Amino acid sequence: MTIDKTCRGADDASVWDEGAAARYAKAKHGPDGARFLDPHLYSLMSRERLAGSDFLDLGAGAGPWSQHALEQGARTVTAVDLNEAMLEQARTRLRVSGELPSNVNIVRGDVADLVFADNEFDRLASVNVGCNLPDGTFQAHFREAKRVARRGGRLVVTAPDSLLVSFTTVDDAEDIQTEIDGRWSRETAHDSGAVKRVIDSLRTVLRATFVLDEAGRPVLVTEENVHFVREGTPIIRRIPGLAVDNNFHTAKAYIEAAERAGWKVHAAHRDSFGSDDERREYNGGVEDSQKLGSEYVGNPSFLIMDLEKQD
Ligand SMILES: C[S@@+](CC[C@H](N)C(=O)[O-])C[C@H]1O[C@@H](n2cnc3c(N)ncnc32)[C@H](O)[C@@H]1O
Structure with missing residues (x-):
């Protein structure tokens, strides 16, 4: 197998078209995000941290964290994203009585080449954005975020953290391939629309990683073909509710890129259930649509980093 190495950027409307943007907004971070991502984000973006701050939401998408920052008393909120369909979702979410509040700024721009002056923001978030960036702009994203942050400024970075593990909602999942x-x-027609459709149609899969073979067919990443996937390789991720073009970066690459850009890494969480008993107890307390499969025991699904600008 050789794999297709082409990658489409976030400004390509077909990557996040209106339908995908709306579905992403609706799915939020999915049932696993509700357990392993959002609680960390709420604690790292608490009222104590955000009140009175100038907040920058990098790759804001439909703006859930911009909205959260406003609710936690941020003084100003700036949401930046390359994708117009996503920005429209964010505008809809953040408008009050048809108008954007005067302390909210929505900007179409690239997180690897920010249009802001140095030292403008105290609190920054990059929630599941680095996974969209090819090698060339991945490092620049961390460098640019540091440039626009004030001394002592904090940046929260999160990323999907799975390659070989396919995460499901049930104990008897379908055979993916x-x-x-x-x-x-x-x-x-075996085109990118077909790729998205067939990955979208998986019923019990929340997260899985695919590459395309020479015929454009999606192939699940496994031990046998994982050697094709290197730092920055274009991949297609199944995420809750849809399939998206991504680039693969290891957790180690995120931490190193942050440190290289001069961020101090205070914490890097990679959370999972400690035992199957813990998972069963959790599943007992949530609706069927929120239940998590056995892959969530011992396998982290997200990386969450808490960074500080020191100089
Ligand atoms: C997975 S979504 C996450 C959205 C949001 N942060 C959230 O947590 O819901 C990734 C977002 O990053 C945006 N994005 C990808 N590459 C970008 C770039 N180079 N500059 C700005 N935004 C980008 C995409 O358009 C998309 O809205």
């Missing part, structure tokens, strides 16, 4: 191949054979 068999499902994909069956649906692929029924697609008439």
Whole structure:
């Protein structure tokens, strides 16, 4: 197998078209995000940290963290994203009586080449954005965030953290490649739309990683083909509710990129259930649609970093 190495950027409307932007906004971070991501974000973006701050939401998407920052008393909130469909979702979310509040600024721009002056922001967030960035701009994202942050400023960075593990909602998940191949054979045109459709159609899968073979067919990343996936390789991720173009970066690459850009890493969390008993107890307390499969025991699904600008 050789794999297709082309990557489409976030400004390509087909990456986050209106439908995908709306579905992403609706899914939030999915049932696993609700357990392993959002609680960390709420604690790292508490009222204590955000009140009175100038907050920059990098790759804001539909703006959930901009809205959160406003609710926690941020003085100003700036949301930046390259994708117009996402920005429209953010505008809809942040408008009050049809108008954007005067302390909210929504900007179309690149997180690797920010249009802001040095030292403008106290609190910054980059929630699941680095995974969209190819090698060339991944490091620049951390450097640019540091440039626009004030001394003592804090940046929260999160990323999906899975490659070989496919996370599911149930204990008896479908065989992913068999499902994909069956649906692929029924697609008439083997284009990027078909790739998204067949990955979208997986019923029990919350997160899985795919590469495209030379025929453009999505292939699940496994021990056998993982050697094709290196730092920065274009991949397609199944995330809750949809399939998205991403670039692969290891947790180590995130930490090193942050340190290289001069951020002090206060914490890097990679959370999972400690035991199956813990998972079952959790599943007992949530609706069926929120239940998590056994892969969530011992396998982290997100990386969450708390960074500080020191000089
Ligand atoms: C997975 S979404 C996350 C959105 C939001 N942070 C959240 O937590 O819901 C990633 C977002 O990053 C944006 N993005 C990707 N590359 C970008 C770039 N180079 N500059 C600005 N935004 C970018 C995408 O358009 C998308 O809205």
